[in-house]
């Protein structure tokens with residue numbers, strides 16, 4: 001058990017319980033490293049782990065880059081859960097459970113919730129998934145800090161960390177264009193990007209991600225994000241787990257290239273994946 005976990009485990013009893021269940025996700029810790037781990041999956045197989053292959057991935061990227069979009073698509077394709085800690089926080093807030101008042105103050109001020117709370121929420125989610133027979137995960141929004149990365153490393157092997165990157169001008173426009181529905185919490189983006197290609201490359205076009213009609217009148221801008229992404233990137237880069245992926249444009253251009261970079265082939269017959 002890592003020092004970070006011990007430090008955490010010294011916290012509140014509830015935190016200890018949460019950490020113990022995060023440890024449940026570490027059953028496969030010590031398995032060989034990641035490259036091509038999912039490559040042995042049978043073409044079109046019904047589940048992700050039929051031959052012992054795992055997907056234990058993390059998505060990193062600046063706010064607005066599209067982590068949730070690509071993590072969600074991959075999770076559907078690979079048949080593993082997409083676990084976004086922001087969603088876990090929002091669900092907890094909506095539940096009016098014991099944490100919700102404390103959480104709403106933190107989240108409304110655009111701050112990160114404590115490692116203990118986020119780990120408890122993640123543990124609970126993984127435990128529920130485990131009971132339903134879920135295997136593997138694609139994490140989005142976690143880890144956000146080096147301490148969270150250390151805790152995760154202490155309990156399980158992460159196979160791959162996909163760091164989504166976008167040209168600065170496009171990223172800026174995407175950040176400014178972020179909107180959230182004040183009622184359902186859904187995330188949207190009103191930015192419509194159409195900029196010259198770099199070094200004679202193709203234009204970069206990214207259409208807006210508009211809300212459904214029922215959310216249109218409830219859109220609010222989102223709190224400025226002042227988080228520092230680099231330390232977590234560096235943490236995984238130093239461990240040889242970071243795959244940097246420069247988004248070439250919107251989903252139609254980026255999705256096939258991302259699959260290519262991950263050595264995944266979409267199976268047109270049944271919309272499941274297979275190794276390229």
Ligand SMILES: Nc1ncnc2c1ncn2[C@@H]1O[C@H](COP(=O)(O)OP(=O)(O)O)[C@@H](O)[C@H]1O
Pocket residue numbers: 063085086087089090106107110111112113114115118140141142143144145148222225
């Ligand atoms: N790993 C985490 N560590 C701490 N707080 C988190 C974490 N993930 C989510 N949160 C909390 O939940 C809120 C919503 O998360 P998310 O949707 O990922 O962020 P954003 O709304 O900035 O895209 C964050 O502002 C933060 O308060």
